[in-house]
Amino acid sequence: AGEAEGGCAEERAVAEAVSRHLLRQGAGVLSRLRKHSDAWPFDAPVDPVAHECRDYYTIVTSPMDLGTVSSKLASGQYPSFWHFVSDVQTTFDNAMLYNPPTHPIHKKASRLASLFRERASRLLSPVANTLSGYAADPWPVACAHVLRSLLLREGSWPFLEPVDAHALGIPDYHEVIKRPMDLGTVARTLQEGRYPHAGEMAFEVRLVVENAMMYNPAGHEVHRLAKRLGEAFDQQWGEVCRVLDA
Structure with a gap:
């Protein structure tokens, strides 16, 4: 039992170190992103009066901007890398939600969202390799790769963090949903080695x-x-199962 507990403690320590490393690297990615020529509309909270979009906060219910993300990073408010990713993606998703596809702001947001996903994906590649050293079989690494693609895909923002029923104004959420789950929680559980088998991750x-x-x-x-x-997920998971079960 002592050895098992020691192993779990070591895996948790590795996961926490990886998370801290990713957040430090994420700060660099964010800094470069804010300097991009397309980034100026997203660097501060939207002022509906100055920007002549008085209905903005009626349509956009979870406002976010890159300046706020930077401040939250600097003050250590992100408990995990995925909370950081969620806020950056929400910034661009909001812009694309409010502005039609032909609008210059929508186009800038789309370009920056793609750029961010690409750069975040680069950060995660060595992480999968690091965690693979703690895996006795290829399944945890395969799970990490599949999960990474889901976390970084366009439109994943509603699923990156636990649902905040109060903030979203949906007080009946936990009455309807008896077992809440989100991809950020799945990622942390996987990083900490707490899934007894790959099927449990797929279930969640x-x-x-x-x-x-x-x-x-x-x-x-x-x-x-x-x-x-x-x-x-079903497509990627099916491919992984075919390869690893062969």
Whole structure:
């Protein structure tokens, strides 16, 4: 029992060190992103009067901007790398939600979102290699690669953190959803080596999708994004299972 507890403690220490490392590296990515020629509309909170968009906060219910992200990073407010990723992606998703596809701001947000996903993905590649040293089989590494692609895919922002029912104004959420789950929690559980087998991770990813589709009606944007996320996961997971079970 002592050896098992020691191993778990070591894995947790590695996961925490990896998270701190990713946040430090994320600060560098964010700094370069803010200097990009397309970044100026996203560097401060939207002023609906100055920007002549008085309905902005009616449409955008989770406002975020890169300056706020930078301040939160500097003050250590992010408990994990995925909370940081969520805020950056929310910044661009908000801009694309409010502005139509032909609008210059929408186009700038789309370009920066793609650039951010690419740079964040580069940070995660060596992490998967680091964690693989603690795996006795290829499954944890395969899980990490699949999960990374889900976390960084466009439209994943509603699923990166636990649902805050109070902030979102949905007080009945926990009455409807009996077992809440999110991709950030899945990522932390995987990093800490707490999944007894790969199937448990797959179950919890599907739980994220099922919860979102259960709570939000078919015409809702989050329902649509969850459906796409589930389809992407099933395709990638099927490929992994075929290769590793062969």
